[in-house]
């Protein structure tokens with residue numbers, strides 16, 4: 001069943017600097033007003049956003065704040081996309097992205113506002129090996145998108161299966177339950193193979209999505225019933241190994257339990273992608289036992305396969321828009337392998353739309 005989430009939390013995403021993404025100037029400075037969701041402007045443009053990951057959440061928040069009527073369709077049962085948290089009786093696991101960092105203005109502004117909203121906190125693990133401030137979502141990584149989506153119409157467990165250009169200059173969105181929804185504009189934030197499946201037949205411009213390359217990642221979520229002091233909070237290994245990253249999830253703020261997330265390397269994950277989860281998990285656990293002394297049998301162990309984990313070869317342009325201006329694709333695949341790329345891509349698209357880019361849309365009831 002589709003589920004709508006509404007709350008009254010107000011949240012501001014303001015980016016006051018002139019937007020420069022990938023060396024391209026995207027127009028006017030954006031000063032976005034406080035959340036205007038729910039003010040019920042029936043004449044406002046109706047925008048469907050496919051995907052409630054970081055790119056979708058940034059688009060949704062900014063467009064709602066700019067007066068659009070926004071509806072977010074998410075195929076899974078939760079928000080956050082690859083900013084993902086799995087819960088178990090033994091504790092929680094951030095089995096996708098481990099932490100967020102900002103190099104540019106848009107991500108810096110977003111992280112500052114998420115921190116103000118109490119949705120992220122700093123994480124300085126024992127073993128921190130890269131510069132900059134590291135931030136994690138609260139209470140898990142998926143918590144980082146919650147303030148962005150608060151008060152908006154978010155439909156969980158609602159996959160979008162088909163997009164059609166409608167005769168009335170809108171776009172018809174067909175969801176998994178067969179329902180048809182009319183919108184003025186659609187933004188697709190799914191990883192590029194899924195985005196292309198929705199858009200490829202509508203405009204040849206979207207064929208460029210085929211050039212984006214993702215590395216897969218096998219992730220293991222492991223909990224123990226006693227402390228393992230020989231394991232650091234963070235450790236990185238080789239890309240062609242079953243043990244490319246160990247993160248002590250319990251060392252992140254707000255987490256509980258002796259919980260670890262293990263990521264296999266991209267090359268190793270690619271070679272083992274189609275194997276069943278059971279043997280993959282066994283191999284990753286054996287590698288963990290070989291890595292540290294005295295690792296006991298876990299009280300919880302599960303594996304998750306990310307087919308599209310980190311972007312290895314991005315498109316290099318912040319978004320693709322159809323010639324008619326009614327459909328656009330954004331997300332990390334456009335610009336790079338970090339969550340910040342998803343934010344920059346979404347931000348560039350929003351700036352383009354708010355500046356009047358794309359079609360001159362009719363208002364629909």
Ligand SMILES: Cc1cc2nc3c(=O)[nH]c(=O)nc-3n(C[C@H](O)[C@H](O)[C@H](O)COP(=O)(O)OP(=O)(O)OC[C@H]3O[C@@H](n4cnc5c(N)ncnc54)[C@H](O)[C@@H]3O)c2cc1C
Nearest residue numbers: 051053054055075081082097098160190309331332338339
């Ligand atoms: C294992 C792993 C480790 C990572 N580590 C880091 C890290 O430490 N730091 C960092 O910065 N980044 C990291 N990343 C990358 C980061 O997670 C991504 O760059 C970022 O989350 C991408 O956001 P997005 O919104 O573009 O895409 P996603 O998060 O993939 O969001 C897309 C959403 O669209 C939904 N969707 C897809 N198809 C449909 C459909 N047809 N209908 C409805 N919904 C649909 C999906 O369910 C998903 O929720 C990591 C990723 C992984 C997987």
